[in-house]
Amino acid sequence: MKRPDSRFAQFDKRIPADVRALAVGRTLAIPVGAETVLITVTPRMAAIRLSLRTSDPSEVQARQGQVCAYLAATWAALRSHRPVTLSRRQANALAGDLYRGWANEDRGRTLAMTLTAGQWVQDRSTADEEREAFAGQVAKLEGADPESLEPLLGPLVDRLLLRRGFASITAETRADLLDAFAMALRDAFASRARNADGDYSPDPKAARFPDWEPPSPSPEAAPKTSLTGLVDGWWAERKAAGLKPSTHESYRQSMAAFVAFLKHDDASRVTVEDVIAFKDHRLRTINPRTGKPISPKTVKDSDISGLKAIFGWAVANRRMATNPAKDVTLKLGKPLKVRSQGFTDDEARAILKAALTYRRGEQEMAQTAAAKRWVPWLAAYTGARVGELAQLRKQDLRREGAHWVIRITPEAGTVKTNEARDVVLHPHLVEQGFPEFVLAAPPGHLFLRLGVLGDVAGPRQGVKNRLAEFARAIVPDPNVAPNHGWRHRFKTVGIEAGIGERVLDAIQGHAPRTTGGSYGEVTVKAVAAGIERLPWIDCLR
Template structure:
């Protein structure tokens, strides 16, 4: 039986269990990947085993259907039968695991004391019976004392499963159909290499000389994926799957830009050649890069944008059998505490200054939509707490009049929806208009708009991503001319101010969250919903802004 005993494996950092199963060679072409790898979405070992078994059954059924769907061989034709399972000797298993020593050192060499996944003191308990020793007491009783506590035994099981996952990956990359005994031999050989490397790291962490430097490192397994893949090709393949999981177009653009910058930096486009040192050098290069305004990129941007992109794309490549390892997985940027000299929302005076300028804005040579954006968006942000992009992409049909209990004249409601463009939560929400916006004539402005979009002119293909980005920049520049304090964000500080003002007006936190599109902070808050009437009551409590 070939690798039939796969088990759920726990992620070393998140603790969430995953399924990792090598796809049988006779259906790899139809499945489109060499390894099935996905989250079981639980940290509970019992539940993970149950979900793992159910998922395996679904995979086996799917593979069986793929096999049945193959055309029958014609007369005299030969069939490509799956190769018989191979039996690997201990020497052969060791050869296929030898690369792990240098790989583990390379991952943790910069900060050896931070290698905590592999506790060297538990290595001797791997693949051994969990039995204990017999203790005799003075009263004649005998008891068995367990060799390991529950937590240690659980960790041992996790390490064994992790080594087995690595063995399955290595065997798949070598295109070896191994029997069960051989798979365990490779897993044990990998464990031995990780143990040896971890002991070296422990010595380095204590300042001891490195007895086995990794400078002349053994190359990563002397195999390559079925087809070498370029970096640009890799990010495009990642996107084809990520798009179906709900990732936004802006994420695709950001990740693609990062990969293109990496290609320009490395001066090659070969994904399998990228090393941990390459990623570290790229990180340092990005930290030294200046924005158009002359300021350095922030460490947060490099960490949450550049490194996050590389970790995701390379990680997808490993999970789908395109790469052997993820060179970005352990590269990070030290957290920098920002010096904050003020609150992040606009002060009352700053808000009045911005809104007064918006009300008195005269039309210049700019497009009518741009003028309308500068005129109305600051006011709408002040009374909705919305993100600037959510308002900038509004359409005429996104404002409607509805009947609400307790409001005899009805309520004007803005619908912020993914149908209009990007919404961070991917969920539509309705926000009643404040009476001051109605008095100022915002509904009349919407009714008189000539195009579908209130503040944008879509590009030649009907897209709004580029025009939206440009409009947000222009709004930010206009606000910066009036409030140049770097402690506030020209567009986003309205969102901070809304929560402060709403809280002072006595609006409850869950209602504020519903209006602004923030996630619930507790399980209890996820039950029930905030009615439109409750939202209208909350908006009505906000004070007018006199300019």
């Protein structure tokens, strides 16, 4: 939803009645993008309300799913009333999460913090004050007993337990956790104090934390099979088989929406009628990005397909007896086609002219500005997917004989076919100076900045969104996709230029249509001959 005093989208979701009393007094650490928002549930609070801290429609949808998934897991944890007993090894594994979060600087020199009631408050700025602050935190934690640690670390313990799916633990386990957390923070603060002195050598204590292993279920109280847990199990197997992370994200969001619709997370309670009702509910749901109902294609290809795949995996792995989504269908009508799916010549020239003359915005990242300058031209002359171009790296350009060649490879991020391919640059791109731009660029990705954990998917999607907005501002026609329109246009222009079908497919990364089409290779020489047939695009006339 939107608030009149903010351009950011707002999240607003009711707290389920059966967990509301259990949630009161707890502080939830809700993930919102790369940040964490702390919300304490009060007796008068009927819903969880927070800013999603973005106005980008695609990012809003992703963050909405992220928050929904967290809340679904939290409510499921609260519904499990039996106190959990953790071993000392498990307590130290949880403490390791805390240590890793505070042992090292990850964004240059971070200002010192004072720990009070489970929250840090920034109160110093100089290096000397920072060193003294962390040394003071170590002293505060030295020799403290569980009773004095509870007000200081108790909120941290609760938040990390909820993240692991536990709402209640035994008194003995809580004492072990408080002790383990205090020791982990002492080590972390000591490491930060060394950093302030200029010592960045590896901390030998960092290796003492074991990997997390969840407690084994007791025979008398075997836990239910959770729907969110099924997604994790399915993904662990499919990830190893090379499935795209985008599919996982889509299916994970669909399952989170399903759990929210059911108001429970128990796979054993799901019926065919539940899936059908969910399908009908999704068809009535308004898409916050468009203000219109979610498209039947999205419901079929994301929601129903996702549930079918995950439940099918659960049946095959003896996690469920039957697949309640197996026979649920949704027939789609043939969409109206009122124009070509590719850009017209005039539309292409208008976008390319804007790209050719683009100048970096005042607060815009250099990589984003470079993407707006070069990616539309690369898409026009290669027909590649915009995401494939957005993840290009400096090392993906090479000279081969008389030709400049870019390699589109899954090593740079992701490629739909999971196969690398070489595409020769059109002479017009060479004349404009693209090779010189690449050679002068620093090592790594040309058009994006890697995420905090080195991931490409999120930043690549951000670049794609910016490019879509850039093109949509010039070509507002909703009947042509602002990024994918280049691929359709390239095929049209290639056919007109007399480029062979197999060469066109090889350039664009389309799979061969027949078994025979997979024999032999389309060489750089063959690709160059095809690319040279493409007419130059004069966008300045």
